Amino acid sequence: MSSARLPGIRANVADGFEHWQSFLRDRPRLKIFLIVFPPALVLAVFFLLPLVFMAYLSLLEGMPPAPATFENYMRLVTQEVYLSILWRTTVITAQATILTVLIGYAIAYSMVRFSRRTTMILLLVIMPFWTNYIIRMYAWINILQTNGVLDAALLFVGVINEPLGVLYSHEAVLIGFIYIYLPLAVLPFYASLSYLDQDLIDASMDLGAGPIKTFLSITLPMTKNGIMVGVILVGIPIFGSFITPQLLGGTDNTMVGMIIENQFVEAFNWSFGAALSITVAFIVVAMLVLGMLAGGNFFDLGGEDE
Amino acid sequence: MSALSSAWNLLERVAYNHGRKAGLTCLVLAILYLWFPIFVVTFMSFAEREVLTFPPSSLTLDWYLVFLDNDAAISATITSLQISFITTPIAVALSVLIAYAIDRYVFPGKSILQLVAVLPIVVPLIVVGVAMTIFFGIVGIQASFWTVVAAHVIRVIPFTVLILVPTLVAFDRSLEEASYDLGANELTTFRKITVPNIMPGVVAAGLLAFTISFNEFVYTYFVKDARTQTLPTYLWDQLRQHATPEVNVISVVFIVFAISTVLIAVALTNVERITTHDG
Incomplete structure (x- = not known):
């Protein structure tokens, strides 16, 4: 990449950020969602869901599919x-x-x-x-x-x-x-x-x-x-x-x-x-x-x- | 009645005159209790004989050479480091997002996020470890290096969140406003104002994340496959079979690791931050 083009690209990237920022500024709820979603997803999938699956398995006779039981x-x-x-x-x-x-x-x-x-x-x-x-x-x-x-x-x-x-x-x-x-x-x-x-x-x-x-x-x-x-x-x-x-x-x-x-x-x-x-x-x-x-x-x- | 109250007065006088001495004695004994086992294993790592006896008959560095020559131990060490190096940035990044959201915004489910983010600390490790095994088993995800990484991220997040939330809360937001007033945009403000100000907290969180991940045993034990062996799980196998003095060497590795991370953390931030979260 030639160094002469670098400032141009940099300006483009900055423009892109600027655009993205004003886009998000107008949509505060989307912004919050984008911040909260990744960690919430990870906690839900690898922490909460396993606990739910465990509760479910505790009520089965064995690995699913298996009949339900209180045994x-x-x-x-x-x-x-x-x-x-x-x-x-x-x-x-x-x-x-x-x-x-x-x-x-x-x-x-x-x-x-x-x-x-x-x-x-x-x-x-x-x-x-x-x-x-x-x-x-x-x-x-x-x-x-x-x-x-x-x-x-x-x-x-x-x-x-x-x-x-x-x-x-x-x-x-x-x-x-x-x-x-x-x-x-x-x-x-x-x-x-x-x-x-x-x-x-x-x-x-x-x-x-x-x-x-x-x-x-x-x-x-x-x-x-x-x-x-x-x-x-x-x-x-x-x-x-x-x-x-x-x-x-x-x-x-x-x-x-x-x-x-x-x-x-x-x-x-x-x-x-x-x-x-x-x-x-x-x-x-x-x-x-x-x-x-x-x-x-x-x-x-x-x-x-x- | 007067006998009782004079007995009480006597007690008070004893406490007044000797309380300080008793307290400091207790403190010294407690520190000895906490450090004695660490000195014992360090010392025993230099013991010559294979049978674990105390005191050792003579001293040697042989077991360190045995450790360095042991491919299984070295590869377990490398796996542990790899997992910690991958876990740390993921957990810290997710925790920064959580802390940022908790500090700055009001949104539905906020209190739930706040609760769930620190909940893994108070659920016994074995319960979550077993739950993850079951989850991966039922969903059909093969146990591997990556299931261990996922488990480690969950293990670490509560601790990093507990460090980062106070960091962000303590950060003076009028600095950001000043930056906006002077014409800087959000990105510049974030880069030049926010990041440098919360950096000590982020570094402390990263160190803590790395340490917890490097030492993590229970989750790893349940979600790993047979091929993925971390240093703690390798150690566990050694102890369950028969412990050679090489285990003492591995102990020294962990002790040196622990002491140096704590010292680095202290050098980079203040002690209060890495030790307490009580406000």
């Missing part, structure tokens, strides 16, 4: 093994979430109130979170297994005489979950604590309240929303998890996520897997709604809502 859900509620797995999943989720939230709040509180190097500590807290999930679980396998790092350290110090072998236990699963989700809990707590007006705390102290009373009557109620967001962020992924119980829990600590995975990887009963997934989704939605009713304003993106 997949009946199997879930009538067979004791599945109910007990759902219950165990709920218990582990509740325990891990409570522990994570308590520790996470203590960390965030100490960061905001007692530490001056907040940025650096925040970095130290989030960096492990960006390390691969499976790597972090693998690290804990090394630490917790019989004659692993923990056993070696405790034997060396002389606290124990026999290796403990904490791996493949309920405790190991809890340790793994807390480890994974602690940074995720710290972030919303940190945000809501650092938005808290220091004057309120000073006022409470000036009026004679001690640190505990001030915490209970000022800090805690005013960071309630952040706490609920943390509970949601931590509780939901734990409920659906299968990696952590698989790698750290062994056979006695089966969670519902492992059963779902099994339907697709070994048992090849997709309909039943779909019914289990829908059940998990419903439980999670219930958790989310409860959390939001309790004040966790999770979906507030801060856009203009008219």
